[in-house]
Amino acid sequence: MAHTVFHKADTRGHANHGWLDSHHTFSFASYYNPERMNFGALRVLNDDIVSGGMGFGTHPHDNMEIISIPLEGDLEHQDSMGNVAVIKKGDIQAMSAGTGIYHSEKNKHENERVKFLQIWIYPDRKNVEPRYDQLTLNLQDRHNRLQQILSPSKDDDGIWIYQQAWFHMGKFDAGVSTQYNLKGGANSGVYAFVLNGKININGQELNTRDGFGVWHTDQLNITAESDAEFLLMEVPMKF
Amino acid sequence: MGQVNILIVGRHEQILQTVVRLVNNNPEWRGVGALTDKEAIQLFSHEVFDLILLSSGIEPESEANLRAYFIDHRPETIIVQHYGGGSGLLTAEIYEALKTRS
Numbered sequence: 001m002a003h004t005v006f007h008k009a010d011t012r013g014h015a016n017h018g019w020l021d022s023h024h025t026f027s028f029a030s031y032y033n034p035e036r037m038n039f040g041a042l043r044v045l046n047d048d049i050v051s052g053g054m055g056f057g058t059h060p061h062d063n064m065e066i067i068s069i070p071l072e073g074d075l076e077h078q079d080s081m082g083n084v085a086v087i088k089k090g091d092i093q094a095m096s097a098g099t100g101i102y103h104s105e106k107n108k109h110e111n112e113r114v115k116f117l118q119i120w121i122y123p124d125r126k127n128v129e130p131r132y133d134q135l136t137l138n139l140q141d142r143h144n145r146l147q148q149i150l151s152p153s154k155d156d157d158g159i160w161i162y163q164q165a166w167f168h169m170g171k172f173d174a175g176v177s178t179q180y181n182l183k184g185g186a187n188s189g190v191y192a193f194v195l196n197g198k199i200n201i202n203g204q205e206l207n208t209r210d211g212f213g214v215w216h217t218d219q220l221n222i223t224a225e226s227d228a229e230f231l232l233m234e235v236p237m238k239f
Numbered sequence: 240m241g242q243v244n245i246l247i248v249g250r251h252e253q254i255l256q257t258v259v260r261l262v263n264n265n266p267e268w269r270g271v272g273a274l275t276d277k278e279a280i281q282l283f284s285h286e287v288f289d290l291i292l293l294s295s296g297i298e299p300e301s302e303a304n305l306r307a308y309f310i311d312h313r314p315e316t317i318i319v320q321h322y323g324g325g326s327g328l329l330t331a332e333i334y335e336a337l338k339t340r341s
Contacts, residue, residue: 027328027330027331028327028328028331029326029327029330030330032330032331032334034334034335034338037331037335043322043328044327044328059257059325060251060253060254060257060324060325061323061324061325062249062251062254062294062295062296062322062323062324063295063320063322063323063324064322064323064324097295097323097324098295099250099251099295099296100251100253100254100295100296100324102253120323120327120328122322126295126320127295127296127297127298
């Protein structure tokens with residue numbers, strides 16, 4: 001029997017710092033909700049809007065897989081390993097913070113906002129050598145099908161991280177259906193997050209920015225009830 | 240409840256300083272940091288800590304020894320792994336850990 005958890009968009013934590021407007025699906029920074037700590041190894045899902053020219057100054061991380069998915073605008077990355085890069089819609093960025101890394105993420109443009117998802121996954125091992133990676137994806141590959149954008153393997157599609165996790169994105173026309181077969185076995189669950197539109201997963205209706213977790217199942221049945229974009233994050237439930 | 244005393248152990252000096260500073264930003268908490276096992280044990284021997292946060296870079300053997308030492312000397316000590324190295328998870332980690340105390 002599948003287990004589920006549904007997080008309606010307007011029940012998320014919210015912090016507006018002026019330059020940063022962030023919605024937190026799970027407890028983060030000053031938002032603490034004991035009922036919203038994580039979904040398996042998925043610990044952070046922040047839906048961030050950064051004002052023009054602003055951003056996160058240099059700050060540290062350790063022992064976390066940190067994934068950024070830009071939805072709008074250009075985000076400029078710099079880190080203590082010497083990486084300087086810009087990520088934009090269609091790209092995905094991953095950092096394994098491991099033993100420690102410093103980085104900054106800033107809106108590259110003065111007059112445009114940046115929207116991006118900041119996702120933290122608990123790693124499957126501690127104290128790895130820090131690493132940075134980014135990848136440009138073909139947006140056409142998610143039209144009416146699921147595009148894998150992240151996996152645990154260097155040789156698989158998308159970017160890779162130190163965890164048994166698989167992310168897929170879809171941009172579906174209204175009426176299109178698909179199935180998602182879990183890859184990680186009985187310990188896996190999937191957290192779905194709708195970027196826009198309305199979808200139905202295993203009978204649960206989801207609207208823009210709603211989240212829905214499903215575990216103890218091996219398959220999801222997904223239907224777009226309107227034109228819709230969404231992200232599926234498969235992660236281990238025990239790790 | 241008085242001020243919560245927190246010992247943070249980690250090998251990355253700058254991250255350790257950051258975590259200690261973040262802990263001390265909360266007036267209900269008092270944090271001190273230890274870079275080495277020896278330093279951690281010395282601090283632990285001289286005052287009572289409600290909570291121990293293990294930060295980054297601690298070798299598995301050291302971690303096992305530290306956990307054993309802390310629990311052996313004060314079985315009620317709460318030890319948690321701190322993930323993320325910054326402010327993102329710190330507050331929730333500490334609140335969650337302290338729940339187990341009450």
